[in-house]
Amino acid sequence: MNATIYIGSGTCGLGAGAARTEAVIRRFIREHNLTVEIVPVGCIGLCSSEPIIDVKMVGKSRISFERVTEDNVIALLEPLLLYGQLPDSHILGQYRDRRCEHWENVPYIDEHPFFIRQKRIVLQNCGEVNPEDIHDYFDRGGYKTLKKVLREKTPEEICETVLQSGLRGRGGGGFPTGAKWKMMLAKTDKEKYLVCNADEGDPGAFMDRAVIEGDPHRMLEGMAIAAFATGATKGFVYIRAEYPLATLRLAKAIVQAEKAGVLGKNILGTGFNFDIVIRKGAGAYVCGEETALMSSIEGLRGMPYPRPPFPVEKGIFGKPTVINNVETFANVPDILAHGADWFCAIGTEKSKGTKVFALSGRICYTGLVEIPMGTPVREIIYDIGGGTPNGKQFKAVQMGGPSGGCVNTENLDIQVDYDSLLSIGAMMGSGGMVVMDEDTCMVDIAKFFMSFITRESCGKCTPCREGTRQLLHMLEVITSLPCTNSEEEQVYRHSLLEKMERLCRVIKDASLCGLGAAAPNSVLSTLRWFRQEYEEHIAEFRCRAGVCPLDNKLPQVNNASDASESPNEPSGNDSDTSE
Numbered sequence: 001m002n003a004t005i006y007i008g009s010g011t012c013g014l015g016a017g018a019a020r021t022e023a024v025i026r027r028f029i030r031e032h033n034l035t036v037e038i039v040p041v042g043c044i045g046l047c048s049s050e051p052i053i054d055v056k057m058v059g060k061s062r063i064s065f066e067r068v069t070e071d072n073v074i075a076l077l078e079p080l081l082l083y084g085q086l087p088d089s090h091i092l093g094q095y096r097d098r099r100c101e102h103w104e105n106v107p108y109i110d111e112h113p114f115f116i117r118q119k120r121i122v123l124q125n126c127g128e129v130n131p132e133d134i135h136d137y138f139d140r141g142g143y144k145t146l147k148k149v150l151r152e153k154t155p156e157e158i159c160e161t162v163l164q165s166g167l168r169g170r171g172g173g174g175f176p177t178g179a180k181w182k183m184m185l186a187k188t189d190k191e192k193y194l195v196c197n198a199d200e201g202d203p204g205a206f207m208d209r210a211v212i213e214g215d216p217h218r219m220l221e222g223m224a225i226a227a228f229a230t231g232a233t234k235g236f237v238y239i240r241a242e243y244p245l246a247t248l249r250l251a252k253a254i255v256q257a258e259k260a261g262v263l264g265k266n267i268l269g270t271g272f273n274f275d276i277v278i279r280k281g282a283g284a285y286v287c288g289e290e291t292a293l294m295s296s297i298e299g300l301r302g303m304p305y306p307r308p309p310f311p312v313e314k315g316i317f318g319k320p321t322v323i324n325n326v327e328t329f330a331n332v333p334d335i336l337a338h339g340a341d342w343f344c345a346i347g348t349e350k351s352k353g354t355k356v357f358a359l360s361g362r363i364c365y366t367g368l369v370e371i372p373m374g375t376p377v378r379e380i381i382y383d384i385g386g387g388t389p390n391g392k393q394f395k396a397v398q399m400g401g402p403s404g405g406c407v408n409t410e411n412l413d414i415q416v417d418y419d420s421l422l423s424i425g426a427m428m429g430s431g432g433m434v435v436m437d438e439d440t441c442m443v444d445i446a447k448f449f450m451s452f453i454t455r456e457s458c459g460k461c462t463p464c465r466e467g468t469r470q471l472l473h474m475l476e477v478i479t480s481l482p483c484t485n486s487e488e489e490q491v492y493r494h495s496l497l498e499k500m501e502r503l504c505r506v507i508k509d510a511s512l513c514g515l516g517a518a519a520p521n522s523v524l525s526t527l528r529w530f531r532q533e534y535e536e537h538i539a540e541f542r543c544r545a546g547v548c549p550l551d552n553k554l555p556q557v558n559n560a561s562d563a564s565e566s567p568n569e570p571s572g573n574d575s576d577t578s579e
Contacts, residue, residue: 042214044127166352202401400429405525
């Protein structure tokens with residue numbers, strides 16, 4: 001084998017043209033009769049540089065190339081594969097002050113500023129292994145931890161190790177994973193269920209999708225260990241139907257794991273049985289809430305219901321159920337392999353381990369990052385993400401999706417952990433980070449997230465169903481010119497902020513589920529840190545970012561019939577919250 005070419009074939013890579021690049025590579029190999037193996041891999045994390053390919057020549061170090069399209073791939077391959085020479089461009093990690101004329105001088109991808117400050121546990125195999133080949137996972141020690149715990153550990157010991165490690169749920173709630181597992185283990189029911197929540201619906205979040213696309217066996221191994229520890233007899237992976245590639249690779253991984261004897265009946269000859277099935281969600285945001293998710297798995301409409309009883313007491317089909325998300329399960333194999341103390345040494349006193357975040361929006365390097373808990377937000381935005389592009393000033397980063405809050409310039413040095421973010425009205429959530437610069441209107445951002453929440457409300461409880469609609473209406477009034485210039489309308493506009501804050505408190509206190517209680521967070525957060533922008537919209541009819549259809553002078557509108565001449569409602573900044 002003269003060379004191996006690894007092609008980033010996650011959703012981001014394919015979206016950037018990786019499939020077309022691969023087709024050109026295969027044609028080039030055929031035409032020159034070369035002995036080259038092509039290995040599809042998941043996203044390594046640096047989505048903004050896709051398509052990414054790695055080339056490993058015999059006896060040479062592995063080199064990563066960025067933005068390799070069908071138009072420029074031949075210029076890269078000819079010197080490499082035909083003459084053993086380095087191309088003069090597209091080397092990922094090559095800096096202007098560092099020459100890469102010789103193989104030994106080429107920096108590997110982990111020297112790139114995007115990667116050098118990360119600590120990759122969950123993402124360690126993403127972009128490195130073929131997600132559709134279980135043997136790649138075996139070669140990296142995959143399923144060895146499962147084999148060890150099945151033969152050497154008791155369920156009680158596993159639960160205690162996970163508890164002592166300090167692992168908390170990575171889906172947003174942050175409940176201690178080991179404590180939940182212990183409660184499940186104590187149940188004596190003959191049927192118990194384990195659920196992996198892969199239904200990430202936050203705008204700007206794509207962590208679970210990328211992990212499943214790039215390293216599905218890590219999650220499956222974590223689920224199998226969790227099932228043995230809790231006594232679960234069957235597992236479900238609840239995944240969004242909008243993730244076709246992740247679903248396909250997960251299905252293949254389950255079949256391969258069953259054939260290899262690490263899932264299904266009599267796992268590894270130990271007498272332990274555990275099956276995993278896939279359930280596709282229809283894309284309802286509310287089904288990220290655990291009770292709505294369970295209803296959907298049962299074939300019912302995905303709507304939350306009151307707790308208690310909690311799922312570990314009465315879950316799917318009335319049986320005890322443990323629900324964790326993809327990232328939580330993906331941490332489990334390494335915790336059991338290295339011990340609780342190893343995991344405890346990473347992070348802060350109350351937030352242990354690492355956290356995967358999806359960086360998107362107005363930032364130079366978009367993609368997935370995995371950092372130790374306690375890392376300052378500033379380091380993530382500037383040192384890892386490269387800051388805001390085009391010389392624009394950073395303004396805020398939305399943490400935790402629509403249910404979260406924003407971190408402004410004043411709070412950039414705050415640590416990323418469960419408690420610190422809550423103290424400023426934000427939250428870690430599942431891990432979405434949408435970066436905004438000076439051209440972003442924070443009132444318009446609040447309107448965008450409230451529009452999303454309003455559409456996604458299940459409608460079961462009045463505070464969420466009607467309260468979010470009223471909040472959205474108030475935001476629409478603030479971001480638009482008044483229909484008339486009457487004194488009555490001006491009084492109404494000036495009273496909106498007080499009414500909004502009062503309504504937010506009602507929604508938080510009276511909503512049925514956690515999503516409803518968190519629905520006003522984006523409004524409360526922007527009101528707290530960007531109140532002046534709200535006041536400028538109301539009193540001065542001015543949007544400093546120039547996003548909302550306001551004027552810098554009072555409108556000269558004398559009657560409602562002229563309202564049709566005012567601009568239409570502006571579009572939200574949803575284009576900046578996609579991957």
